[in-house]
Amino acid sequence: MGRITLEGVTKSFDDTKVIHGADLEIEDGKFVVFVGPSGCGKTTLLRLIAGLEDVSGGRILIDGKDVTRLAPAKRGLSMVFQSYALYPHMSVRRNIAFGLKMARMPKSEIERRVAHAAGILNLTDYLDRRPGQLSGGQRQRVAIGRAIVREPKGFLFDEPLSNLDAALRVQMRLEVTRLQKQLKTTAVYVTHDQVEAMTMADEIVVLQAGRIEQVGTPLELYERPANVFVAGFIGSPRMNLFEGPVAKRNGATTLGVRPEHLRVQPGDAVVADGCEAWGGTVIQAEHLGSDTFVYVDVPGIGTLDARCTGELRVQVGDTVTLLPDMHQLHRFDAQQLAMA
Amino acid sequence: MATQQTQKLARILIAPSIILLLLWMIVPLAMTAWFSALNYNLLNSVTSFAGLGNYRYFLSNPAFLSSLLNTLVLVGSVLAISAFFGVLIALLLDQVIVGRRVVRLMLIAPFFVMPTVSALIWKNLLMNPVSGLLAWLWRLFGLTPVDWFTQVPMLSIILIVAWQWLPFAVLILLTALQSLDQEQQEAALMDGAGAFDRFFHLTLPHLARPLSIVILIETIFLLTVFAEIYVTTGGGPGVETTNLAYLIYSQALLQYDVGAASAGGLIAVVLANIAAIFLMRIVGKNLET
Amino acid sequence: MARRTPVPRIVLTSVVAWTVGLVIFFPILWMLLTSFKTELAAFSASPSFLFFHWTTENYVAVWTRSNYLEYAWNSVVISLGSTLVALAIAVPAAWSMAFSPTRRTRGILMWMLSTKMLPPVGVLVPIYLLYRDAGLLDTQLGLVIVLCLSNLPIMVWLLFNYFKDIPRDILEAARMDGATIGKEIVYILAPMAVPGIASALLLNVILAWNEAFWSLNLTSSHAAPLTAFIASYASPEGLFWAKLSAASTMAIAPILVLGWFCQKQLVRGLTFGAVK
Ligand SMILES: Nc1ncnc2c1ncn2[C@@H]1O[C@H](COP(=O)(O)OP(=O)(O)OP(=O)(O)O)[C@@H](O)[C@H]1O
Ligand SMILES: [Mg+2]
Numbered sequence: 001m002g003r004i005t006l007e008g009v010t011k012s013f014d015d016t017k018v019i020h021g022a023d024l025e026i027e028d029g030k031f032v033v034f035v036g037p038s039g040c041g042k043t044t045l046l047r048l049i050a051g052l053e054d055v056s057g058g059r060i061l062i063d064g065k066d067v068t069r070l071a072p073a074k075r076g077l078s079m080v081f082q083s084y085a086l087y088p089h090m091s092v093r094r095n096i097a098f099g100l101k102m103a104r105m106p107k108s109e110i111e112r113r114v115a116h117a118a119g120i121l122n123l124t125d126y127l128d129r130r131p132g133q134l135s136g137g138q139r140q141r142v143a144i145g146r147a148i149v150r151e152p153k154g155f156l157f158d159e160p161l162s163n164l165d166a167a168l169r170v171q172m173r174l175e176v177t178r179l180q181k182q183l184k185t186t187a188v189y190v191t192h193d194q195v196e197a198m199t200m201a202d203e204i205v206v207l208q209a210g211r212i213e214q215v216g217t218p219l220e221l222y223e224r225p226a227n228v229f230v231a232g233f234i235g236s237p238r239m240n241l242f243e244g245p246v247a248k249r250n251g252a253t254t255l256g257v258r259p260e261h262l263r264v265q266p267g268d269a270v271v272a273d274g275c276e277a278w279g280g281t282v283i284q285a286e287h288l289g290s291d292t293f294v295y296v297d298v299p300g301i302g303t304l305d306a307r308c309t310g311e312l313r314v315q316v317g318d319t320v321t322l323l324p325d326m327h328q329l330h331r332f333d334a335q336q337l338a339m340a
Numbered sequence: 341m342a343t344q345q346t347q348k349l350a351r352i353l354i355a356p357s358i359i360l361l362l363l364w365m366i367v368p369l370a371m372t373a374w375f376s377a378l379n380y381n382l383l384n385s386v387t388s389f390a391g392l393g394n395y396r397y398f399l400s401n402p403a404f405l406s407s408l409l410n411t412l413v414l415v416g417s418v419l420a421i422s423a424f425f426g427v428l429i430a431l432l433l434d435q436v437i438v439g440r441r442v443v444r445l446m447l448i449a450p451f452f453v454m455p456t457v458s459a460l461i462w463k464n465l466l467m468n469p470v471s472g473l474l475a476w477l478w479r480l481f482g483l484t485p486v487d488w489f490t491q492v493p494m495l496s497i498i499l500i501v502a503w504q505w506l507p508f509a510v511l512i513l514l515t516a517l518q519s520l521d522q523e524q525q526e527a528a529l530m531d532g533a534g535a536f537d538r539f540f541h542l543t544l545p546h547l548a549r550p551l552s553i554v555i556l557i558e559t560i561f562l563l564t565v566f567a568e569i570y571v572t573t574g575g576g577p578g579v580e581t582t583n584l585a586y587l588i589y590s591q592a593l594l595q596y597d598v599g600a601a602s603a604g605g606l607i608a609v610v611l612a613n614i615a616a617i618f619l620m621r622i623v624g625k626n627l628e629t
Numbered sequence: 630m631a632r633r634t635p636v637p638r639i640v641l642t643s644v645v646a647w648t649v650g651l652v653i654f655f656p657i658l659w660m661l662l663t664s665f666k667t668e669l670a671a672f673s674a675s676p677s678f679l680f681f682h683w684t685t686e687n688y689v690a691v692w693t694r695s696n697y698l699e700y701a702w703n704s705v706v707i708s709l710g711s712t713l714v715a716l717a718i719a720v721p722a723a724w725s726m727a728f729s730p731t732r733r734t735r736g737i738l739m740w741m742l743s744t745k746m747l748p749p750v751g752v753l754v755p756i757y758l759l760y761r762d763a764g765l766l767d768t769q770l771g772l773v774i775v776l777c778l779s780n781l782p783i784m785v786w787l788l789f790n791y792f793k794d795i796p797r798d799i800l801e802a803a804r805m806d807g808a809t810i811g812k813e814i815v816y817i818l819a820p821m822a823v824p825g826i827a828s829a830l831l832l833n834v835i836l837a838w839n840e841a842f843w844s845l846n847l848t849s850s851h852a853a854p855l856t857a858f859i860a861s862y863a864s865p866e867g868l869f870w871a872k873l874s875a876a877s878t879m880a881i882a883p884i885l886v887l888g889w890f891c892q893k894q895l896v897r898g899l900t901f902g903a904v905k
Contacts, residue, residue: 073807085798099806350729353721368752446654605751616743
């Protein structure tokens with residue numbers, strides 16, 4: 001079991017408020033990802049859950065039990081740090097076993113668990129090395145091993161993959177997800193890489209400046225962003241967002257359309273009734289083979305990005321018409337909130 | 341790290357150090373303050389209340405001002421010598437040298453010698469005007485041997501103390517030098533920086549922090565130099581080599597005047613605190629990280 | 630530098646370095662030589678450097694005249710004892726300052742160091758009287774206490790400087806793993822800070838070994854360390870130079886050898902993050 005509940009959690013450092021009343025319900029066994037721009041409070045929120053910082057207000061419950069004043073180790077959570085935070089003077093084996101030793105677990109049980117974790121993580125051959133003698137990916141795995149041997153109620157990850165190179169990152173991403181599904185342990189995962197968020201999460205929590213902007217599955221966030229910030233933050237390439245007469249015409253203060261929902265037609269186009277069509281000039285085109293990214297300057301709107309699958313033969317200076325998918329337009333009101 | 345629990349624990353853990361040092365400072369100081377208000381002489385069984393008399397006596401003693409000056413001269417000169425030659429020698433040792441390890445061992449050895457021993461060696465074996473080695477050296481060049489402790493007493497003390505503390509500076513500065521970023525040096529070389537530019541713009545700034553450490557630690561010990569004076573000149577001739585520490589000592593243990601010595605002790609404490617504040621101001625910001 | 634240094638330059642710097650090294654080392658060397666001379670040769674106005682009558686009579690004389698081993702034992706007990714006690718008090722304090730700093734931490738540290746700048750003579754009389762009443766005069770315990778207290782600030786400062794470069798994450802990981810503060814210090818912090826602790830230890834042992842003021846004023850016979858042993862050879866006439874040299878050699882040899890062997894460890898913690 002590992003249901004984590006935040007009730008009106010706030011946090012201030014001295015006089016600056018960093019978390020402004022977070023309410024959140026994390027279901028048992030879910031993989032929840034915190035995303036948000038740098039400095040928005042992801043790490044702080046994670047450390048509050050871990051118990052490494054005191055909350056300034058509100059409550060934290062695990063499985064319905066109030067743990068707000070409980071010491072970190074007593075909360076039954078384990079944490080994987082961005083820096084891995086391995087004990088440099090201990091072998092991999094002792095690193096992984098340390099938490100169990102602190103819990104005064106019998107030797108035989110410790111050995112069994114360490115061997116099991118090492119097996120899962122492919123670390124069996126490295127058990128007697130020191131962290132300094134391991135590669136980045138291996139260190140990462142030791143950190144994860146240290147977290148899983150304790151069989152915690154939940155894992156807390158703080159950007160665990162950010163120190164790895166791109167290829168290793170993809171591989172570890174898969175491994176972490178697979179492992180979590182296999183263990184069925186609740187996981188809270190902090191990242192500012194939205195690809196990681198989209199691919200790993202059961203549920204994403206978008207944070208901005210210490211506030212929770214939206215909580216939902218990756219698809220919910222993609223299809224129904226609750227406000228302009230989430231709309232702009234989730235999805236790659238970024239959603240086109242603009243104001244002005246065209247937005248007004250569609251009954252919104254801000255109108256959003258994702259690049260993949262814009263069809264690009266060379267030259268002028270015949271417009272069906274009730275549909276939009278925006279003529280403009282290509283200012284840049286990136287041909288990736290599988291996709292083509294076209295940047296179009298549309299008078300009265302600004303620059304719009306469009307993404308077309310396959311190769312599209314356009315060149316800089318061409319006149320094109322952009323045809324948005326009318327079902328995929330996102331309308332936001334003056335408060336920047338999504339309109340029904 | 342910032343939970344109230346850990347903060348409370350942190351306060352408990354630092355408490356023994358603070359309490360012990362407070363006791364170590366306050367109890368003797370309070371007693372010293374009490375004695376300083378008494379006419380209290382170990383040779384005289386009658387003690388009476390003296391008010392501020394002891395302070396007046398100690399402050400108006402001409403030896404007081406000169407001891408203050410002597411303290412400053414001693415601390416200042418030794419600091420200057422160990423900083424200047426420390427950098428120079430450290431730079432020298434940072435070069436390619438045959439048998440560097442041995443040279444290093446020889447250079448740091450004086451730091452491990454106890455002050456009484458070094459004072460005795462210098463006084464007898466080296467600076468003795470008749471049989472000392474320096475006298476022999478002087479005669480070798482046809483000069484009249486110097487009677488060190490009579491003719492240049494303060495310089496002699498400075499030499500001895502500097503000999504003990506220079507190695508400490510070399511040790512720290514050399515280690516710092518060896519950590520100087522090789523790539524940075526090479527980049528500067530590529531930029532066409534000459535040896536002097538490199539020294540002033542790269543090496544010296546890099547040494548600012550270790551130099552601050554050297555100055556801080558050495559000052560702490562130099563302010564209270566005692567054994568070297570006690571063994572060699574006994575503060576003389578006259579009061580030429582009497583520093584504050586020695587003045588109080590001679591007041592208390594040579595003249596048995598506990599009252600005046602205590603007044604001097606308190607004055608010394610006040611002065612030391614002023615020195616400490618100055619020092620922290622100057623050096624402190626280099627130690628920030 | 631990756632480039633080879635030209636040979637003439639190596640020769641030049643080597644000659645200069647050796648000269649400087651020999652000049653600075655010379656007083657110690659001279660003391661060592663003198664300790665093997667006869668008193669007459671030692672006092673001669675035209676010194677000889679190698680070609681004199683080598684004798685060990687001074688060592689024999691010093692050995693039989695005074696109980697060197699007892700003095701040395703006192704030195705060992707006092708310097709090690711005061712250092713270990715100071716370490717036990719200083720490590721928790723430094724942990725607290727490094728990992729749970731407050732607005733006052735810096736001030737406290739500076740205050741601690743400033744206590745070290747007070748001339749001990751200023752408080753000698755009260756300490757002497759307190760010790761006399763407590764029966765601590767001329768005891769090892771008495772010296773252990775004063776030296777521990779007088780070196781504590783330096784110890785705390787050295788350790789603090791070392792500790793604060795240790796990543797907090799690792800200590801927090803231990804906390805998540807269920808380590809109490811005590812275990813965190815013993816199992817994680819201390820092993821990671823071995824270089825810093827070692828150099829603080831060494832520096833303290835050296836300072837305590839060479840401490841003269843308190844040793845001379847608070848001991849007379851039972852607890853007298855080597856500094857007092859030397860003082861007994863400092864006859865005002867200074868007539869027995871060879872014996873003085875022999876006694877001096879015996880007094881500094883243990884700490885000099887220790888210092889030489891441990892100079893790497895001594896320095897490593899003293900550079901305060903300047904070296905990483
Ligand atoms: N110990 C602290 N004292 C004061 N302010 C802090 C402290 N820790 C964090 N903050 C502030 O709180 C805010 C949130 O920091 P936090 O580390 O949670 O951001 P983050 O979302 O994890 O950012 P990143 O993606 O860069 O890791 C920042 O503005 C930061 O400056
Ligand atoms: Mg963060």
